[in-house]
Amino acid sequence: MKLMSDALGHKRLRAPADDGGKLIVPPLDVIGETIERNSAEATAYDYDVQGRSLARLAREARAQLVETAWCYTQSYRDVPRPQAPSRLFLAGHQPQLFHPGVWFKNFVLSKIAERHGGVAINLAIDSDTIKSAALRVPSGSVESPVVETVPYDRPSAEIPYESREIVDRDCLASFGKRAAVNIRPLVSDPLLCQFWPLVVERSKHVNNLGECIAQARHQQEGLWGATTLELPQSQVCNLPAFHWFACHLFARLPQLWDVYNSSVAEYREANHVRSSAHPVPDLALEDGWLEAPFWIWDTGNPHRRRLFVRQRGEEILLSDRAGFERALSLSPEGDAARAAEQLAELAAQGVRLRTRALITTLFARLFLSDLFLHGVGGAKYDQVTDAIIERFFGLKPPQYMTLTATLRLPIKRAEVTADDARRVDRQLRELAYHPERHLTAAGDPRWQAIVAQKRRWIETAATRENARQRGDQIRSANTALQPLLADAWQQARDERERISQALRVKAILASREYAFCLYPAEALKRLMDLG
DSSP, X not given: OOOSSSOTTOOOOOXXXXXXXXXXXXXXXXXXXXXXXXXHHHHTOOOEETTEEHHHHHHHHHHHHHHHHHHHHHTTSOOOOOOOOSOEEEEEEXXXXXXXXXXXXXXXXXXXXXXXXXXXXXXXXXXXXXXXSEEEEEEEOSSSEEEEEEESSOOOOOXXXXXXXXXXXXXXXXXXXXXXXXXXXXXXXXXXXXXXXXXHHHHTTOOBHHHHHHHHHHHHHHHTTOXXXXXXXXXXXXXXXXXXXXXXXXXXXXXXXXXXXXHHHHHHHHHTOOOTTSSSOOOOEETTEEEEEEEEEETTEEEEEEEEEEEETTEEEEEOSSSOEEEEEOOTTSOOHHHHHHHHHHHHXXXXXXXXXXXXXXXXXXXXXXXXXXXXXXXXXXXXXXXXXXXXXXXXXXXXXXXXXXXXXXXXXXXXXXXXXXXXXXXXXXXXXXXXXXOOOTTXXXXXXXXXXXXXXXXXXXXXXXXXXXXXXXXXXXHHHGGGXXXXXXXXXXXXXXXXXXXXXXXXXXXXXXXXGGSBHHHHHHHHOOO
């Protein structure tokens, strides 16, 4: 089954190449039309979610989300209590030190809520695993820069952000000064010097590494006028409305399983993706158990495990296929009230049930918001989510917004490109294989005879009998002419090395991927200013 309209391979989004460039699709001046269209279509959604209409469950989910997000945000930042919102806008990212292009989303999110009269909430996606507690920091000199890896906590097992506590508080406290020393030869006034004390202060109140970084970052946004709320995704997965939603997916898992895998397969085909891990792995079938698009773990063993589901009579069994198994009182057509209560009871017992990427944004877009803001990567992969919404729910997917920005460190550097390197490489190849084109000593008998002999062999038709001799003679002529081009060779090699060094410098100094706190505050403010 093919999608009715958009192909799964149609998006060709790229981050801006220019320093200060912004990608905003659709543009801000027409996003109001998108919001109105999404809202109007949502009121017409006709879909039954285990005995509750999607519209009703969405209203409950939104009310629960806003109240929970306000309570969470109020714990570390003074924000007014929202009135019942007519519009709700969401974005999300892992609670880490991301680059300015990701941070740009949060300020656009705030601006949209300001302009269109709604509540904006950023979700800290803490079900993802933290792979490193260190930051890449440029250092050295402008002529010979290097990138140092500076830790802000000791390494630990790769576990979800939600479960990752601070290991070494001294390391965390000293990171700001250590990183500032590293980058100071290149950037004298990074935001880090203002921002990291906020992180250290939050670490006195919360012991979760990602949470104290995200809360400090959110406080910094407040200092610059952003009015969003914040909430960890783990708390979204504990909302009563979410438990009802999860029960529906479990009850209809055979259908979801087929739709999910076929949509992923179509995306791979349309985008010529060979890896079985991209955009996401297929859901498995093991001994009659269907894999669900959820993670599960517990407080005693905080390593993410795949969740498997099977029907047994009037029950749904949940298992990690490694010792954990629980039954929910749920059938494909039955009410989810008791099963939702059982999921809440499991959460109270320390069992963590968390959505995987596509279902995270599916719930956020279909049940929680009038508009979801994506980065470039998320926007591409969420084409698969569009297919799942269309095929599983039978609904037209709500449109999302795609945005990012590019900011480079304010350092003067040689403007070279890969084309410059390719130009010199072509010149070196010319010197090697067509040296006669670069000889200028006209009439010099030292090379005229060699060139004439080479030309005779080139003009001689190649046959099976003469092919080897012909090739040897042409190569021999090229070799004999090389001493006459020593100066040209040296000049080209020197230029190639200069360009190579400049490209190495540019790769370090012009990267857009450094953490936002390594850039000057004024440059960041200019980027985030939307007028």
